[in-house]
Amino acid sequence: MSTPKVGIIVDSAASIPSDVPFLKPAVVPLSIIIDETAYLDQVDISTSDLYKKLKSGANSFSTSAPSPDQFYKAIVDAAGKFESILCITVSPKFSGTINSAKVAIDTFLEEHTNPLDIRLFDSGSAAGGEGLIVMEACKAAMQSDSLDEVERTAKAAAGQVRLLAYVDTLYYLWKGGRVPGIAYLGANMLGLKPLFEMRQGEIIRHGIHRSELDAIDSMIDLISDHVAENKIKACIMHANALDQANQIAESLKARSLVVDEYISELTPAMGVHTGPGTVGVAFMPELG
Numbered sequence: 265m266s267t268p269k270v271g272i273i274v275d276s277a278a279s280i281p282s283d284v285p286f287l288k289p290a291v292v293p294l295s296i297i298i299d300e301t302a303y304l305d306q307v308d309i310s311t312s313d314l315y316k317k318l319k320s321g322a323n324s325f326s327t328s329a330p331s332p333d334q335f336y337k338a339i340v341d342a343a344g345k346f347e348s349i350l351c352i353t354v355s356p357k358f359s360g361t362i363n364s365a366k367v368a369i370d371t372f373l374e375e376h377t378n379p380l381d382i383r384l385f386d387s388g389s390a391a392g393g394e395g396l397i398v399m400e401a402c403k404a405a406m407q408s409d410s411l412d413e414v415e416r417t418a419k420a421a422a423g424q425v426r427l428l429a430y431v432d433t434l435y436y437l438w439k440g441g442r443v444p445g446i447a448y449l450g451a452n453m454l455g456l457k458p459l460f461e462m463r464q465g466e467i468i469r470h471g472i473h474r475s476e477l478d479a480i481d482s483m484i485d486l487i488s489d490h491v492a493e494n495k496i497k498a499c500i501m502h503a504n505a506l507d508q509a510n511q512i513a514e515s516l517k518a519r520s521l522v523v524d525e526y527i528s529e530l531t532p533a534m535g536v537h538t539g540p541g542t543v544g545v546a547f548m549p550e551l552g
Contacts, residue, residue: 266409268287268346268405268406268409269346269347269348269405269409270346270347270348270349270350270404270405270408270409270410270411270414271287271289271290271342271345271346271348271349271350271405272287272289272290272349272350272351272352272398272401272402272405272414273289273290273291273292273335273338273339273342273349273350273351273352273365274289274290274291274292274351274352274353274394274398275291275292275293275294275329275330275352275353275354275359275361275365275533276291276292276293276294276305276306276330276531276532276533277294277354277358277359277361277390277391277394277531277533277534278291278352278354278387278390278391278394278395278398278531279391279392279394279395279499279501279528279529279530279531279534279546280395280398280399280528281399281526281528284399284402286402286403286406287402287403287405287406288402289352289398289401289402290338290341290342291306292330292334292335292338292365293305293306293307293330293334293533294327294328294329294330294359294361294533295327295328295329295330296309296314296325296326296327296532296533296536297324297325297326297327297328298314298317298318298322298324298325298536299322299323299324299325300324302328303532305327305531305532305533306531306532309532310532311503311504311529311530311531311532311535312504313532314532314535314536315503315504315535315540318436318536318539318540319540325436325536326536327359327533327536327537329359329360329361329363329364330361330364330365331364332364332365332367332368332371333368334364334368335351335364335365335367335368335369336368336371336372338368339351339368339369339372339382340372343372343380346380347380347381347409348380348381348382348383348411349380349381349382349383349411350383350385350401350405350411350414350415350418351365351369351382351383351384351385352385352387352394352397352398352401352418353365353384353385353386353387354387354389354390354394355386355387355388355389355390355394356386357466358390359390362384362386365384366384369382369384381411383411383415385415385418385419385422387418387422388422388425389422389425389427389462389546390427390462390534391427391429391499391501391530391531391534391544391546392427392498392499392500392501392528392544392545392546393425393426393427393462393499393546395499395528395546396421396425396497396498396499396546396547396548397418397421397422397425399497400417400418400420400421401414401415401417401418401421403417404417404418421548424548424549425463425546425547425548426461426462426463426490426546426547426548427461427462427463427544427545427546427547428459428460428461428470428483428486428487428544428545428546428547429459429460429462429501429538429542429543429544429545430457430458430459430460430473430476430479430480430483430542430543430544431457431458431460431538431539431541431542432457432476432505432539432540432541432542433539433541434458435539436536436537436538436539457472457473457475457476457478457479458471458472458473459471459472459473459479459482459483461486470482470486476508476543479543480508480511480512480515480543483512483544483545484512484515484516484519484521487516487521487545487547488519488521491521491547491549494549494550495520495521495522495523495549495550496516496521496522496523496547496548496549496550497522497523497524497525497547497548497549497550498516498521498522498524498525498526498545498546498547499525499526499527499528499545499546499547500512500513500516500525500526500527500528500543500544500545501527501528501529501530501542501543501544501545501546502527502528502529502530502542502543502544503529503530503534503535503538503539503540503541503542503543504529504535504540504541505540505541505542505543506527506529508543509527509543510527512543512545513525513527516545523550524550530542
């Protein structure tokens with residue numbers, strides 16, 4: 265197999281396997297800010313460290329986008345290895361990451377007289393949804409030297425990806441200002457598990473469930489109804505909830521729904537917003 269000519273850069277909001285079996289993307293970390301101390305995602309803080317800090321009584325927690333300089337350094341590094349680059353970012357509805365990437369790309373192109381082709385791609389997703397798009401782009405880069413073809417593959421995947429997830433508690437979404445206090449209090453008092461869908465950057469609610477089992481069953485039913493006879497590729501995501509993720513994987517296999525899947529823990533950049541106990545599935549039909 266020839267050396268790939270198209271490089272992939274992605275931010276750390278994406279859930280991708282730790283052992284990518286083909287072209288490995290360059291990952292630019294977001295920052296997690298806990299009680300005014302900033303940590304680079306998966307550099308200064310791991311997922312286990314994050315949940316320990318959250319459970320120990322952190323008063324404030326948030327994220328910030330990578331700086332343009334971080335993206336610039338990733339571009340310079342990739343420019344020495346590839347002839348073109350596709351930079352894939354989390355949806356701008358969740359982070360300003362795409363703006364930092366654009367500044368870095370513009371700066372690089374201005375400073376180099378014979379620059380390589382660099383394109384910016386909004387995944388319209390996050391976590392496992394963004395991860396599936398990245399994986400498809402990386403596979404395409406192993407099969408084609410054309411940036412046009414790799415970008416077309418990413419666009420096709422982005423148009424098909426859906427993401428379903430439930431949170432164990434709305435506390436972290438409430439603290440982050442993403443749900444109203446009354447919703448958090450009501451769900452918390454009744455022990456409910458809200459189920460959400462993210463599709464092309466939009467959040468859709470799929471009701472609330474009284475138990476993890478009900479939420480998981482509902483997810484599997486929604487996936488089955490959506491794909492009909494088609495097989496799917498799936499990223500099963502979790503936040504310190506591997507047992508539940510394995511349960512979903514077994515349920516998908518039992519219904520013969522998946523042609524390919526991987527389990528990935530949410531990165532700190534995503535887990536800080538959802539909190540521990542979150543479980544979800546990003547999926548898309550197998551592309552022809």
